[in-house]
Amino acid sequence: MKKLINAPDKVVDEALAGMAAAHPGLITLHTEPNFIVRADAPVRGKVALVSGGGSGHEPMHGGFVGRGMLDAACPGAVFTSPTPDQVLAATKAVDGGAGVLHIVKNYTGDVLNFEMAADLAKEEGLDVGAVVIDDDVAVQDSLYTAGRRGVGGTVLAEKICGGAAEAGADLASLAALCAEVKASVRSMGLALTACTVPHIGKPNFALGEDEMEFGIGIHGEPGRKRVTLEPADRVAEMLMAPILADLPFKPGDRVLLFVNGMGGTPLIELYIVFRAAHEIARRHGLTVARSLVGNYITSLEMAGTSITLLRLTDAMIAHWDAPVLTPSLRWGA
Amino acid sequence: MADALDVAVLTEWLKRAAATINARQAYLSELDAAIGDGDHGANLARGFNAVIAKLGTPADPAILFKTVGMTLIGTVGGASGPLYGSFFLEMAKAVQGSAALDAAAWPRVLAAGVAGVVARGKAEPGDKTMVDALAPAVAALNAAAPLADTLAASAAAARQGAEATVPMIARKGRASYLGERSAGHPDPGATSSAMLLAALAEAAG
Structure with missing residues (x-):
């Protein structure tokens, strides 16, 4: 193994610290549990978008936190889902009173941990919706598997929904837009x-x-x-x-x-x-x-x-073109 | 020999479970490497070690199970964190107000835990998952038998259920993407579930 790391068990924490140091005006890092929020979170009156998954897919998802895209990202260990306490803490941190939409990639671990976090958040009185992205046509027989995996379509869903959320979409219409992206x-x-x-x-x-x-x-x-x-x-x-x-x-x-x-x-x-x-x-x-x-x-x-x-x-194009200011995707802002 | 599962026996269960999982960590990860991503042993060991560190002296079985569930959910990750977490959280709800669980009470409690796993993971028997060990463990319980006997029968049924996953083709989780290539290997989750129920039988035996 030939990698620029210090120790395998420090990879995620040290990379997150580096990211936070590199983009102080855009994002804020929380630790124990780990999650990244946009610097001005929570944004009052705006539906918040939260995603997450195993680390090792950078810049997804942390690199897409910022104005016009995600409000929070929850990084797990490398290729391991984040835990519900991370997702719950991130959900609460970015809730601006208009509800929170979880955008989840269809991997069993991600789905279960986000579902559990959403259950816990609802018990605490938060309004939480979720859309599971499953765009991978490589999985043919989805009846006999955990279903199609969530891959590249997730990036597009996060940008388009981020644009719509910034424009004032409510939770129900945002979830409907995300479901439309997923279906297309x-x-x-x-x-x-x-x-x-x-x-x-x-x-x-x-x-x-x-x-x-x-x-x-x-x-x-x-x-x-x-x-x-x-x-x-x-x-x-x-x-x-x-x-x-x-x-x-x-x-x-x-x-x-x-x-x-x-x-x-x-x-x-x-x-x-x-x-x-x-x-x-x-x-x-x-x-x-x-x-x-x-x-x-x-x-x-x-x-x-x-x-x-x-x-x-037309709506997807408008939200794709809308300004975005994140560590790894930025235009018009 | 215990005739009811109280906080002392349940604590002993978790200590034995943690010891078994630590001892068999490499084996569980090896099973997972064959059909998954090779971290089941390490993830569960991390979770159960955290459980032992956090357990203290809970006032009753409900608090004990809730602590176990929440700790596993927060430390295991992957799919097994929420699944084992749901198992213990649902048992916590089912034992609300009880100080000890005898042979007549235990079937309802274990069934509630297993129902929690099924509700969370949506797996059915035959999908090559934890459920293939847990469902037979519930079915083998006998409310009229002495506690040690019924727990031993339950553990044996779980072990047989785990062994029966070898020829199965996985239909849930990451192993399902392997299709027919998932056959010929025991399911890591069913195997660790059988280990847990064996530890319970030992703790009460």
Whole structure:
């Protein structure tokens, strides 16, 4: 294991301290339990958005805390869900009197811990809603599994709902908007390398020089199948085909195309994938109205990419374009 | 030999459970590495060690169970934190006002705990989860038998239930993404549940 760390059991705490030191005007870090809130929380009269999950996916979710996006993020240990006391403390800290929406990725641990926190918050009289994002088309047989995983679509849901919350949406309409994003977004990912969880010390699967793992989640878990490495244009086709067929996306749809890096793939390669995905979308008759390219929901140092496609409405476009000021996503503010 | 589960016996249960989980931590993590993410042993050991540190001398079984549940929820993480937490919190509700639980009272209490796990995790028997050890443990209880005998029968049923998860294909949790590749391994959660019920039988035996 070759990492810039001091000790495996200090990774999360030290990274959070570094983040807080780097962005004092944007976010405030609470410890014991760990959670990050926007610097001006709670915002009176605004619905608060809270997300969270295991660490190791940076910048998600802590990097998306700030004006126009999340009010709080709860980081767990690396690839381990946060606990309900973290989520409850964050929920209470950001509640501005208009209720709190939890945006949860569909992983069993995340779902159970957020549900439990929401139950506890409701017992204390808070108004809490939740939407579980499950956009990963790699999981085919969702009847016989824990269901589709929440991946890249989560980033888009957090930005769009963040914009709407800032514009004054109430809890019910915000939950409805988040559910609409969830219903309109699909993703698929692929790894060129595995990744190493610091406290485990070795990768949990091995890929040959000429292999890639197709249909991965974001925890270094194995994917749908192992296939031979292909050129970027072919990789984009392999990821786009199941996404397009699943919703399905239809000619004339306006979409947001999001090409995400898994942490270890340089931006130059992500743009090559974006170029190909953009061309495939165009050939399919889609209008790529908005785009995002970069490392936003990662799996530590894993090399690879995921593609996310969201069918846009006018409201989603307006909330996507709205000002955002967070450590890792900022425009117009 | 105890004829009822009072605070002293229940405290002994948790100490034995913590000792077993610490001793079998590597084994549980190994089971989890095969079909999950390899941290079940470490997570549970962290949780039960926190329970022992926090327990003190609770006034009654309800307070004891609530402390255990809240501590596990706050320290274990993953899916097993809320599931084991719900198990103990629901038992806490079920023993409200009782100083001790005899063989006639225990089936209702354990059933409430297991119902809490089912409500939280929405797993059914056969999904390759904790429920595959816990549900048989409830079914094997006999309210008319001596306490030590019924707890021993319950623990044996849990162990058999955990062993029966080996050929199952997981339908809940992260193992479910492996599909047929999840068969051939015991479920880590069912295995740790069986360990807990074995520790209870020992504490009362």
